[in-house]
Amino acid sequence: MQFRSRFEGPWAEPDSLYSVRSGDWRQMRPVTQETRCCRCGLCYLYCPAGCITDRVTHFEADMTFCKGCGLCAYVCPAAAIGMRDEEQYR
Numbered sequence: 001m002q003f004r005s006r007f008e009g010p011w012a013e014p015d016s017l018y019s020v021r022s023g024d025w026r027q028m029r030p031v032t033q034e035t036r037c038c039r040c041g042l043c044y045l046y047c048p049a050g051c052i053t054d055r056v057t058h059f060e061a062d063m064t065f066c067k068g069c070g071l072c073a074y075v076c077p078a079a080a081i082g083m084r085d086e087e088q089y090r
């Protein structure tokens with residue numbers, strides 16, 4: 001994949017969400033407290049990386065693509081998602 005201009009990078013490609021391992025950029029990690037999740041799906045709808053997965057009992061992020069922006073935690077009405085320092089998991 002080549003950059004064509006400074007305003008048109010790989011992120012402009014329709015399939016780039018799953019061809020770029022954006023999880024490598026993460027400084028903070030969203031951690032879902034399963035018992036608090038009411039399965040409203042807001043995190044799924046708002047995640048800009050499209051990486052929230054339905055785990056049947058709760059929703060959680062796919063760490064291969066989650067870039068740690070924190071939007072899911074911000075929109076969660078149940079405060080089920082906490083942002084943790086990624087260093088704790090390395």
Ligand code: SF4
Pocket residue numbers: 030046047048049050051052061062065066067068069070071072073
């Ligand atoms: S922090 Fe949440 S909203 Fe942001 S990319 Fe990760 S899962 Fe998606």
Ligand code: SF4
Pocket residue numbers: 032036037038039040041042043044058059072075076077078079080081
């Ligand atoms: S926004 Fe919160 S309560 Fe709703 S599905 Fe996601 S983690 Fe669960």
